[in-house]
Amino acid sequence: MSSSTGTRSLDGKRIAITGAGRGIGRATADELHRRGALVAIGDIDVDAAKDAATAIGSDVTAHHVDVTDSDSFAAFLADAKQAMGGLDVLVNNAGVMPIGHFLDIPESTVRRAAEINLLGPTLGMRAALPDMLAQGRGHIVNVASVAGKAAVPGGLYYCSHKAGVIALTEGARLEFGGRGIDFTCVMPSFTNTDLIAGTKGTKFLKNVEPEDVARGIAEAIEHKHKDVYLPRSLRQITFTQTLTGRRLRDFLNRRLGAYDTFLDIDQTGRAAYNDRINKS
Numbered sequence: 097m098s099s100s101t102g103t104r105s106l107d108g109k110r111i112a113i114t115g116a117g118r119g120i121g122r123a124t125a126d127e128l129h130r131r132g133a134l135v136a137i138g139d140i141d142v143d144a145a146k147d148a149a150t151a152i153g154s155d156v157t158a159h160h161v162d163v164t165d166s167d168s169f170a171a172f173l174a175d176a177k178q179a180m181g182g183l184d185v186l187v188n189n190a191g192v193m194p195i196g197h198f199l200d201i202p203e204s205t206v207r208r209a210a211e212i213n214l215l216g217p218t219l220g221m222r223a224a225l226p227d228m229l230a231q232g233r234g235h236i237v238n239v240a241s242v243a244g245k246a247a248v249p250g251g252l253y254y255c256s257h258k259a260g261v262i263a264l265t266e267g268a269r270l271e272f273g274g275r276g277i278d279f280t281c282v283m284p285s286f287t288n289t290d291l292i293a294g295t296k297g298t299k300f301l302k303n304v305e306p307e308d309v310a311r312g313i314a315e316a317i318e319h320k321h322k323d324v325y326l327p328r329s330l331r332q333i334t335f336t337q338t339l340t341g342r343r344l345r346d347f348l349n350r351r352l353g354a355y356d357t358f359l360d361i362d363q364t365g366r367a368a369y370n371d372r373i374n375k376s
Contacts, residue, residue: 111317113125169223247259248354309326
């Protein structure tokens with residue numbers, strides 16, 4: 097993927113990002129700012145948002161946002177627009193990943209995760225689209241996951257949420273086609289952030305870095321890509337899996353460890369992340 101060094105390809109673009117206090121969101125804010133964009137960082141952890149904004153640039157603004165609350169989301173976008181003079185792009189990035197045996201995860205976590213992962217992007221689109229439609233242009237970037245294309249044991253909640261985000265993005269692209277709004281769905285594989293704490297990954301696919309995902313998002317905004325797979329080889333892998341019979345697919349995934357990834361967990365290594373989910 098091309099480097100952003102020396103480029104100002106997004107000069108003046110006004111971009112709001114949720115969940116940007118850390119991980120993929122923070123890396124994306126940094127990448128977009130490097131490319132000349134005006135950036136508003138939103139996060140439920142406003143201290144993390146402020147730390148990220150300070151580190152990235154003096155013109156980056158930090159805001160509190162609870163993506164599960166429509167009033168909070170509307171206030172975030174209103175503040176972002178005031179700070180940047182408008183809004184061209186919304187990146188719905190905020191997300192959590194509860195993993196483990198389906199019946200072992202508390203209902204409170206199940207509900208909160210569904211609200212953040214699926215209701216969050218939905219409310220973000222509802223908040224951003226009216227003004228984008230009125231101005232005849234705009235771009236919604238929804239960060240999903242390749243997990244939404246390939247469900248695995250131990251990841252039922254997360255996989256189903258991300259499948260919903262994929263469908264939400266594609267459906268919106270069709271419903272609002274021809275009205276000047278672009279929609280992008282970003283589907284990374286295992287990314288080296290807190291989300292995968294305590295997991296071992298798979299034998300056949302190297303983890304990607306948040307910066308890789310950030311560059312993919314930046315290029316999608318520049319070139320209006322509809323789908324972004326990271327690493328790029330995932331596009332072919334997911335397509336091939338749809339052509340493979342279920343029996344062979346299950347056999348290969350078990351041999352490669354894909355079906356153990358979200359079940360064989362180091363709970364000690366994951367404890368801090370799980371605590372943050374519960375407090376989000």
